[in-house]
Amino acid sequence: MFAYKASAQQGTRMFRAKILSKCAFRRKMSSRLVLGIETSCDETGAAVMDETGLILGESLHSQKEVHMKTGGIIPTVAQRLHRENIGRVVQEAMERSGVTQSQLSAVATTVKPGLALSLGIGLHFSLNFVKLHQKPFIPIHHMEAHALTVRMLQPVVFPFLVLLVSGGHSLLALARGIDDFLLLGQTLDEAPGDTMDKVARRLSLIKHPKCSMISGGQAIEILARDGDRLKFLFKPPMGAHYDCNFSFAGLRNQVTMSIQKKEEEEGVEQGTLLSCVNDIAAATQHTVASHIAKRTHRAILFCKAKDLLPSCNPTLVVSGGVASNQYIRKILKIVTDTTGLHLLCPPSKFCTDNGVMIAWNGVERLREGKGILSHTEEVNYEPKAPLGVNITAEVKEAAIKLPPLKLRVTD
Numbered sequence: 001m002f003a004y005k006a007s008a009q010q011g012t013r014m015f016r017a018k019i020l021s022k023c024a025f026r027r028k029m030s031s032r033l034v035l036g037i038e039t040s041c042d043e044t045g046a047a048v049m050d051e052t053g054l055i056l057g058e059s060l061h062s063q064k065e066v067h068m069k070t071g072g073i074i075p076t077v078a079q080r081l082h083r084e085n086i087g088r089v090v091q092e093a094m095e096r097s098g099v100t101q102s103q104l105s106a107v108a109t110t111v112k113p114g115l116a117l118s119l120g121i122g123l124h125f126s127l128n129f130v131k132l133h134q135k136p137f138i139p140i141h142h143m144e145a146h147a148l149t150v151r152m153l154q155p156v157v158f159p160f161l162v163l164l165v166s167g168g169h170s171l172l173a174l175a176r177g178i179d180d181f182l183l184l185g186q187t188l189d190e191a192p193g194d195t196m197d198k199v200a201r202r203l204s205l206i207k208h209p210k211c212s213m214i215s216g217g218q219a220i221e222i223l224a225r226d227g228d229r230l231k232f233l234f235k236p237p238m239g240a241h242y243d244c245n246f247s248f249a250g251l252r253n254q255v256t257m258s259i260q261k262k263e264e265e266e267g268v269e270q271g272t273l274l275s276c277v278n279d280i281a282a283a284t285q286h287t288v289a290s291h292i293a294k295r296t297h298r299a300i301l302f303c304k305a306k307d308l309l310p311s312c313n314p315t316l317v318v319s320g321g322v323a324s325n326q327y328i329r330k331i332l333k334i335v336t337d338t339t340g341l342h343l344l345c346p347p348s349k350f351c352t353d354n355g356v357m358i359a360w361n362g363v364e365r366l367r368e369g370k371g372i373l374s375h376t377e378e379v380n381y382e383p384k385a386p387l388g389v390n391i392t393a394e395v396k397e398a399a400i401k402l403p404p405l406k407l408r409v410t411d
């Protein structure tokens with residue numbers, strides 16, 4: 001009796017599985033399929049996606065561990081690692097998707113901005129691939145892809161405000177369409193992730209038992225949880241500049257000077273873990289977070305003053321590696337709650353570099369028929385490429401003063 005039931009259940013399960021796979025197969029066949037390839041910095045990523053945004057297969061090779069050991073990205077090393085891994089990563093994504101090269105509708109690849117040597121590997125591989133398989137090619141702007149990834153996860157209509165904060169970028173933009181952006185502010189020196197990575201390195205956090213295998217930004221976030229930010233007071237950057245640009249280099253100098261002072265006080269050599277690392281981490285994180293929050297607050301007020309955001313469900317999307325920082329998210333939530341915006345942060349794995357975000361941007365372009373090239377066209381990579389129309393001067397001219405707002409995070 002029991003055996004019969006079990007086999008009947010098994011039979012039902014097998015039947016359902018067959019139906020499901022048939023549906024999935026039909027869906028796959030009726031939908032256009034895009035292969036996305038990312039190599040702009042230190043991740044070699046590939047993904048196959050259908051037109052609905054369903055990820056059919058993906059693969060990601062991170063170089064982060066290698067670069068962490070050398071204390072930063074060495075472009076020639078990044079290039080070598082991309083060259084060594086790209087074939088395998090693309091093959092894995094294709095195999096996992098069960099899609100053949102001939103079934104692809106297009107190949108989308110990051111061509112700007114990024115490290116020249118890294119971009120070159122992805123582009124060279126992709127151009128050979130599209131020529132061999134005679135597929136259309138869709139060149140992708142890395143920052144546009146970051147900005148629009150959220151639309152793969154939920155319906156977010158244009159226009160919406162985007163904050164991108166990572167190890168290489170720091171910018172605020174208004175997304176008005178898949179290829180229509182207004183740049184409201186950007187960093188004048190370094191990006192917040194870069195600053196936190198450098199502070200972490202200067203503090204030798206790699207020697208800390210909680211931080212040996214993680215990025216500088218993650219280390220700062222973890223240590224800050226047990227720190228008192230009020231033990232170190234760093235001057236907030238750009239307080240007298242009423243625009244939406246960012247600057248983090250000055251903060252890094254202040255932190256470095258405080259570290260030096262503490263080392264002298266404690267009579268220890270550079271490279272020794274200080275007793276106050278948690279407090280320094282907390283103060284650094286808070287200053288970075290408040291700076292980002294204030295520029296974002298001003299961007300929101302600017303967009304409202306110029307009637308650039310919809311009255312129904314205005315949204316702020318936050319992405320990039322630094323967006324996974326919970327403290328920064330909480331401070332941004334204070335800003336969005338005060339201004340009546342909806343805050344959206346994609347899950348961390350979609351905030352950082354990967355092939356999926358590139359495939360999705362390819363899908364969006366394919367759907368709208370924008371920027372699709374034939375496999376015979378010449379394409380070059382562009383290490384420097386602005387995002388959209390730069391209206392930072394107009395934002396500065398508006399000189400919006402922020403109303404007082406307490407940026408205090410309570411757990």
Ligand code: KG4
Pocket residue numbers: 041166167168169192193194196197215216217218221320321322323324325326351352353
């Ligand atoms: O987007 P991403 O993976 O690569 C690019 O920079 O394009 O971002 C990596 C950056 C690194 O600087 C890392 O320290 C930072 O994001 N990061 C964080 C956190 N996780 C990663 N920064 C602050 N808090 C975090 N939890």
Ligand code: ZN
Pocket residue numbers: 142146166352353
């Ligand atoms: Zn990125």
